[in-house]
Amino acid sequence: MILSHIVAVSKNFVIGNNQELPWKMPEDLRYFHQVTAGHIVVMGRKNYEANGKALRNRTNIVITRSESFRPGDAIVAGSIDEALRVAGSYRPEECFIVGGGEIYRQTLDMVDRIYITVIDTEVQGDTYYPEIDLSDYRIISKISKKADAENPFDHTYYIVESGEWRVKS
Numbered sequence: 001m002i003l004s005h006i007v008a009v010s011k012n013f014v015i016g017n018n019q020e021l022p023w024k025m026p027e028d029l030r031y032f033h034q035v036t037a038g039h040i041v042v043m044g045r046k047n048y049e050a051n052g053k054a055l056r057n058r059t060n061i062v063i064t065r066s067e068s069f070r071p072g073d074a075i076v077a078g079s080i081d082e083a084l085r086v087a088g089s090y091r092p093e094e095c096f097i098v099g100g101g102e103i104y105r106q107t108l109d110m111v112d113r114i115y116i117t118v119i120d121t122e123v124q125g126d127t128y129y130p131e132i133d134l135s136d137y138r139i140i141s142k143i144s145k146k147a148d149a150e151n152p153f154d155h156t157y158y159i160v161e162s163g164e165w166r167v168k169s
């Protein structure tokens, strides 16, 4: 199983503010849905609550320490290990960790691949992605897009790999 992050970050690594995305970039949202459609997505409880429901057409696994959080539309896991065990039991080719900040931070060392959209702006926020240096990774693909009427910032879609492939079940 390829384990991946998919994330959008500002140049100063902000990913969220007040449990929302700090920008409106519909093209990046479409990209997110296109890449993750039909796959397993793993997320923190706050990310799930920010969406208000499970992501459609995907198997959703939500990580929480709460015993009472039991959404009807998602699988609940009590730890990151448990979430990845459950994901692995589906024998997927790839599993996407979709945030938020707490979950990205705790899984950065485990992922093989990162789909990272760099939004060409600095913003204020309360949630950050770890300050990775993309030159430490193998860049598999890089597509830059200019701002337009719908999307206020230039942005670049990178897919990077850690290069150290582990033996996977």
Ligand SMILES: NC(=O)c1ccc[n+]([C@@H]2O[C@H](COP(=O)([O-])OP(=O)(O)OC[C@H]3O[C@@H](n4cnc5c(N)ncnc54)[C@H](OP(=O)(O)O)[C@@H]3O)[C@@H](O)[C@H]2O)c1
Pocket: 006, 007, 008, 009, 014, 015, 016, 017, 018, 019, 020, 021, 043, 044, 045, 046, 047, 048, 050, 063, 064, 065, 066, 069, 077, 078, 079, 080, 098, 099, 100, 101, 102, 103, 104, 106, 127
């Ligand atoms: N820019 C992007 O690409 C992107 C993507 C996703 C999210 N976001 C943003 O990120 C923010 C949300 O991120 P966040 O860091 O606040 O929260 P989060 O990572 O979504 O969720 C945190 C919660 O996950 C559970 N959790 C974390 N680690 C755990 C562990 N080891 N074992 C069991 N449960 C664990 C806990 O839930 P309980 O409290 O229920 O125990 C914790 O409160 C929002 O602003 C959202 O918009 C941005």
